[in-house]
Structures are given as C-alpha cells and as structure tokens.
Amino acid sequence: MAVADTPNELPAAPLPLPKQSLYESSTQYKNWRFSPEQLAQSRRELNHAAVESLKKLLEQEEPGSTSSVHFLTAEEEHALVVYYARVIGSMCVRIGLSEEVEATATSYLKRFYLKNTVMDWHPMNVTITILFLATKTSNMPISLDYYVSKLPSGKTEAADVLALEFLVAQSLAFEFSVWHAHRALWGVVLDVQSIPEIDQESTKHTHSAALQHIRNSRLTDAELIYTPSQIAMACLYLADPHLAETYLSSKGSGNMLSVVQEAARMIERDGKGTDVGLVREIDLRLKTCKNPERVKGSKAYEARQAKVDAAADKKRALKATASVESRMSQDEMFGPSISLPGDTA
Template sequence: MSYLKRFYLKNTVMDWHPKNVMLTALFLATKTTNNPISLEAYTSHIPKTAPSDVLDLEFLVAQSLSFDFAIWHAHRALWGIWLDVQSLPDAPMDELRAAYDIALKHVRAARLTDAELVYTPSQIALACLSLAAPTLASSWARWKFPNQPEPPVLAVLESIKTMIATHGVPPDVEAVREVDRRLKLCKNPEKVVGSSAYQKKQEEAERKADEKRRRKAAEVRKAMEDGDPFGSELVGGLDDDDDDD
C-alpha cells in the first residue's frame, strides 16, 4: 500500500494502471520485508500474469520510490504504545488488550487513507488508540508529557481520526469497476501497446538512437583520421555503448 501511494506521488494512473503497478509493488514488498518468493512462484499464483508483467515495471517502481524501500508504519508504533501503556497505574490488562485489538483494526483501516503521507507513524497509532479508548490515549499522552497541560500530540488526533473514519473503508466493487472503465478511456495512448501513438513514440526513440550511433561513429572516424591512438579502442567499444543506449 505504501509503495503504491508513493509511486503515484510522482506518476499518474493515466500512464500506469494501478493493477499493473500493484503486481510489481507487491513483489518488491515480499523481498524488502524478508519474505522472498521466486518470480515464477509469485506469478503462478496470479491468473493471467507472466514474469515480464512484473519485471517490466520493477525499475520504474524502484526509481519512483527513490530506491528507499524501508517503511516505518503505524503498526510498529502502536505496538510500542501498547507496551508503554502497561506501565500506567491502575490499568487493567484485559481492558488494555481489548483496546489494543480494536486500535489495531483502525491502524489497518488507516492504510487505506493518505494518513501516512501526512502524519508520523506514532501520531497515527495514537489516533487509532484514541478511537478505541479515548481516555486511555489521553492518559498515556499526559503521562508521557507531565509538564505540559495539553500535550501537543493530542492537537492532531482529531484530524487523523476523521480521516480514518471517513476514508478508512474499502471502496465499493462497482466504484472500482467504474474507475477502471474511465482509466481505459483516459489512458495515455503512448502507453497502449499497438496504438498509433505508441508506434510513433517507438519509431521516434529508434530514430534518436540511430542518430546517436551515427554521431558516435563519426566521432570515432574523426579521431582515427586525426591520429588519435585511442581511436581503435573507441571502435571496439562502440557496439557496447550502443547496447547501453
């Protein structure tokens, strides 16, 4: 979920359909969370999916994430708060455990919102605890900040709680289908394999690559005509450079 959100901070769904990006994002997540699975095994569990469907976007997704794969999420922050609240005086363990279980459900709902792009994991975790047990969350915050009559962290809780309550639900299936239908109409034609715009872009890319090869070849010939002792080495490495292009 985090990878998808961060990807679309720099890209548009009209260029890259979420269904395709999701496959690559999930595959990257299995590796970065120490749950590796072979590409063949991964795609074998997903109907109508070939290994190329995942690999074709792998570099683009990684580049859009700035190659930063670590995710500090609210689940871990909530676990830390849960361990902390057990030190509160007169805190019944049964009530604490029940509050944690409910708060955990709110944390999962928060992943469906943009909260993690705006607030810190600890703020989201405390907001989820406040949804589950408002008095407990307030008591913990005041216990952590004894010299402040109104701990600053409490000021942002209401906006986070509203975001989770409003948007922390899975979308209706028919609404998703409607978005998919609209994306098919609005998709960038240059990204549609087989379209005239796609073919034109491919031809333009090939033309530029051919011009670059010709320019390099001309530079090599000129270097050799001028007696450059490294001219022969440039000729030998020309094909390798072309492969990189």
C-alpha cells in the same frame, strides 16, 4: 597611558542543536509528508497536466476524438488508487505475505501516484510490481516464479512484474525505507504495560482493535500527513479513547490530543475504502482516456516505440564507435599485436 589588563575571555560555546529523532532524519519525514491542501493541489495539478497532454496525443491519433472523451478527475484517480490499496491487502493474504510487506507496498502505491497518473499507468499493473518490490525492500523476498503463480489473473508473466520496476523505483526517488504506524502501535502497547493505573487485561483486545484501525488508515492519506506515532495514537484512541488519553497524560503529551483526534476523524471517515460500483464506472471510463502511447497497436504507441528503438540503435552505434576508437588508440600506443610463429591467421 597604561592599559588595564583584561582577562582573556573564551568565546561562548554555541548553543547545542535540538536533538533530532531518527524519524525526523528519515527521507519519509523530509520528502513524503504534506498538508491536506498540498496533497489536493498536487493531485489537481498532476491531473490537469495529464489531461492536457492526453488531449494532444488523442487528437494526433484521431482528430476531433477528445470532444466525446470524459477524462478522469483528480478525485476519481485517487478513488481508483485507494481501491488498489485494498487489493494489496487481499493479495498479501492470498500469497501469505506479512503485515510489513503489505504496509510498505501500500505506501509505495500512494507515493507513486503523487508523481504519476492512472491514465498513464493503470494501478493493476503498478500494484503487481510494487508488491513484489516491497517483498525485497522489506527483506522478505520470495521467488518471482512463486509470486507469479499466486497472482489471481493467471495471465501475468514474470516480465510483466519486472517491466515497471525501474519506473516505480525512480518515482519513489529510490527511497524505499518506510516508517510504519503498526510498529509505532506495538511500541505504545509495550509502554502501556509500565503504567499502573491502566488495566493490563484489556490492552490485548485494545491492541487488536487498534491494529484493525491501522489497516483501515492505509486506505487514507494519514501517513502522508501525520507521523507514524500520531497515527498509532489515533488508532488507539478509536479503539479505546480513555486508554489513549490516560497514556498521553502519563507521558506529559496531553497537548497532542487534538492532533490525535483530528487523525482519528480522518481514519474513521476515509478508512472504508472506495465503493466497488464507483470503481467499475471509473475503470470503464479509463479505457476511453488511456494514454495511447501505452496502448499497443495505436499510432502513438508505434511512434513512441520507433523513437525508443532509434535511441537504442544510436546508443549501440556510439558504443561500437567508442570501442573501435579505444582499440585504435591502444594500437597507436603499443603498436599492433604481433603474430608469433605457429599462430593461425
């Protein structure tokens, strides 16, 4: 029976993958964005684990001592971190550092305390390390000596700045690149100039006002929840709602307005920072519930230091043994070194 010829059919071409923006391929988008519920849960779990660990350490240090200790809550820890986010801004003004460095350092501080607790690492110590690191990762380095000379306490040494640098880098998963809302805002302002129905004279004032809202947003969780462009639009909306709505409409992004308004409400609500009186109270209580392993002179500190020293000694011994074995192996292969006439013993 004859089989009808069928034309050779080429396999259908695969559907093209949706184009991914540069931001969507960044580590920030993949690893440092959360929902408000995820952030709250993560902070609660971190705080609970820290308190349980500290109770054991404090009981070993002084049995029965934890009954009178009022450990910090997750909310109190966060309030202290927010206060030091504002301190970063003051330090940048004092030292003469750029908006880019300030924004980067603030992002690092928030990310660090998603992995660590203030009861282990006080934000004051972490902040001086983070800010210096941000000058390097933002490609705006300054000398360590100059940086130390500009720190307000007058008691900080160069070694103090560098002491926590590896811990900070490790906590950031060595992901130093940060996409900032102030850059996205500048892009929007430039784009606005191409829209004829917008009054160009008013945009300069609007940009300045929106930039202040951007700075306030650094005291909130906005960058851990929203994209830089969403934050930029939220700040533009706070500065000039009509301009923001007109711009979104011109771009066919009117459906984005609800997200922009949601972000704007967060920035307006939380962008004022932490009350200084509350910070003093939290910091005073922190002195009673600090990790004793970080307090010089405590039993826990000495025990931990002994372990660190023992591990270092073991590492040096293993290295020395490996070096000897390597030399012995070379002697077996090539024979011992030959002394030439005239060589001194």
